[in-house]
Amino acid sequence: MGRGPRWCHARFRNFGYKMTQPREIILDVLSRTKKHLSAEDIYIEVYKIYPGIGLTTIYRTLDILTNMEMVSRYDFGDGRSRYELISDKKSEHHHHLICLNCGKIIDYNDYIDEETKLFDKLEKVLSEKHNFKINYHHVGFYGLCDKCKSTTSS
Amino acid sequence: MGRGPRWCHARFRNFGYKMTQPREIILDVLSRTKKHLSAEDIYIEVYKIYPGIGLTTIYRTLDILTNMEMVSRYDFGDGRSRYELISDKKSEHHHHLICLNCGKIIDYNDYIDEETKLFDKLEKVLSEKHNFKINYHHVGFYGLCDKCKSTTSS
DNA sequence: CTCCTAAATGATAATGGTTTTCATTTTCAA
DNA sequence: TTGAAAATGAAAACCATTATCATTTAGGAG
Structure with missing residues (x-):
């Protein structure tokens, strides 16, 4: 996705949104990390560059970006959503390992071709069978x- | 999982928990539905049979059942967790289609054998590669x- | 069966992530 | 440059979930 500010600006326009400084900085923060940031994580990063930022704007921008399919929202079960810029490179498609104890998230893309093949087939079958428009999985x-494996008593 | 109250009672004991009427009723409600109930959904159902029930007990029992691996907790992104009794029958293993508009959830198990095969392999590779103990996926x-496909403007 | 103690319960309050409200500021096309 | 629509941020509201705590209950010991 990272085609620079010019491209993003146009994309925002196309969706009827205006490009603003807060939005630019939020996108910048997202593009500079490989982590899965929460809204507050993003707020803290943006605040360093733009202390006038409000948490509300973070949430609103993330909603927009999610609707524009520039960002994925994940619910890993720790009570807060996490956000990740969607890459335009197919090679960066990945899924996640999530630690139930410390919340650590590992990206993987082993066997991603096999997965992709199976999931393409599944999407086709399921969308026809249930008349369902699948956006993502x-x-x-x-x-x-x-670490937690050796530390935790459970 | 549905091996009747006798079996559940023993299982609770084995985990150091006591079997109580609220817990029995919660299990009963879960076993009588194929839906993916939220804590409040369950509360409403239990209340019909046992009006003394408190929402706190629902949450606590669901925590216990999740830890005992009798229940799966899902976060489908609508801001509330949903719970489903884990079946002992392999044939009932399934995944989900989730409607982003109305929240409807469809279970599917098409190509589940192929999926299982791939996922078994993935679990093996990933758990070795990252020294990760995988509990579930x-x-x-x-x-x-x-419905929403034809209704929604987006 | 009766007691006793740890576990479980439920009413209430607190927590915390997210959303709403609304007055003010900003973007950008004309 | 200007004006209207969109965006912003501070504050309050919302709401699912968790913590607190006094009371009740389960179930093993005797």
Whole structure:
């Protein structure tokens, strides 16, 4: 997705939105990380550059970006949503390992071709069978990471 | 999982929990539905049979059942968790289609064998590669259901 | 069966992420 | 440059979930 500010500006326009400084900075923060940031994480980063920012604007911008399909929203079950810029590169498609103890998230794309093949087939079959328009899918493996496996008593 | 009250009672004991009437009723409600109930949904159902019930008990029991791996908790992104009794029958293993507009959830198990095969392999590879103990995985397809597809303007 | 203690319960209050409200500021096309 | 629509941010509201705590209950010991 990272085609620079020019491209983003046009895209915002196309969706009937205006490009503003807060939005630019939020996009910038998202593009500079590989982590899965929460709204507050993003707020803290944006605040360093633009202290006038309000948490509300973060939420509103993330909603817009999600609707524009520039950002994925994930619910990993820790009570807050996490956001990730969608890459335009197919090679960066990935899914997640989520640690139930510490919340650590690992991206993986092993066997992604096999997965893609199966999921393409599934999407086709399911969308026809249930007359369902599928926009995207989420896959997550939940468990205990390296550290928590040895630390946790459970 | 539905091996009757006798079996559940023993299982509770084994985990150091006591079997109580609220817990029995909650299990009963869960076993009588194929839907993906929220805590409040469950509260409403239990209330019909046992009006003394408190919402706190629903949450606590669901936590216990989740830890005992008798129940799956899902976050489909609508701001509330949903719960589903885990079946002991392999044939009832399934994943979900979630409507982003109305929240309708459809279970599917097409190509579940192929999926299982791929996921078993993935779990093996990923758990070794990242030294990660995988407990379970979630797969969800998000989009618009039959009705919402024709209704929604977006 | 009766007691006793730890566990469970439920009413209430608190928490915390997210959304709404609304007066003010900003964008951008004319 | 200007004006109308869109965006912003501070504050309050919302609402699912969790913590607190006094009371009740389950179920093993005797």
